[in-house]
Amino acid sequence: MKTNQQPPYYKWLALSFLFLLAGCDLFEYHPYAGNLEFKNLTQENVARIKALETQYTPQKPLRFAFTSDTQGFFAETEDMVKDMNTRDIAFVLHGGDLTNYAFKDEFERMHRALAKLRVPYVTVIGNHDCLGDGDKLYKEMYGPLNYSFTFGPNKFIFLNTNFLEFDEAVPDVSWLEKELQTPETIRNKFVVAHIIPNNSEANKAKEQAYAQLMRQYNVRLSLHGHTHSHQVKQPYNDGITYVTAAAALKRSYVLVTVTGEQVTFEKIDF
Secondary structure, eight states: OOOOOOOHHHHHHHHHHHHHHHHHHHOOSOTTOSOOSOOOHHHHHHHHHHHTGGGOOTTSOEEEEEEBOOTTOHHHHHHHHHHHTTSOOSEEEEOSOOOSSOOHHHHHHHHHHHTTSSSOEEEOOOSGGGTTTHHHHHHHHTOOSSEEEEETTEEEEEEOOOGGGSOTTOSOHHHHHHHHOOOTTOOEEEEEESSOTTSTTSOGGGHHHHHHHHHHTTOSEEEEOSSSSOEEEOTTSSSOEEEEOOBGGGOEEEEEEEETTEEEEEEEEO
């Protein structure tokens, strides 16, 4: 009996086609590509912080935590979150480098870890978060690279200082000066930036202008990451204190207490 058999190569062609179709679902073709699960987190979390504002008065201490460089240290970050959740804090500031390679999955996984905080957290972009298309992912997932908000008589300013990943316009010291020009009702100003201005990877052409603004407007604390080690110093001998938080791998963060115009801080080991 005569049969109408197809040559073997047709079977291989069909199998290859089916594999390609399946592969569309099995593999993410680019680590920076794909729809983000979370968007506009900065706006969302600043709104949550502002909602707490009525609970605080100048006479009541404001406490917040500062961490940085959680990049890939998921187990340590989870332990840190557990420790922070035992503290009487209003919110958490993150000094950047949420990720190691700025991959979409990294951003989302780190947010899931930090979302276990019982208080809101806000961030500034780090140099590792800028790799590839990371700055685009960061802006979509979190929001502007430079922004600020007030909490009672306190102002928090977040500044992109990763000039090697951008250009000579970074940091935007003109924008910083406008943000530092505050009414008398603002008694304390805090600046959060990933790279401290005297670091070798900072924009040296803008270092003195940056430091002058911090001095001129009497910034209470300048908060940084990047070096992965806990450091406290006054590099310009002008009374302005620059605090660098250790990476999460070092299992510590900074706890800041604001009482009126008095600001104190301590290193917390976990």
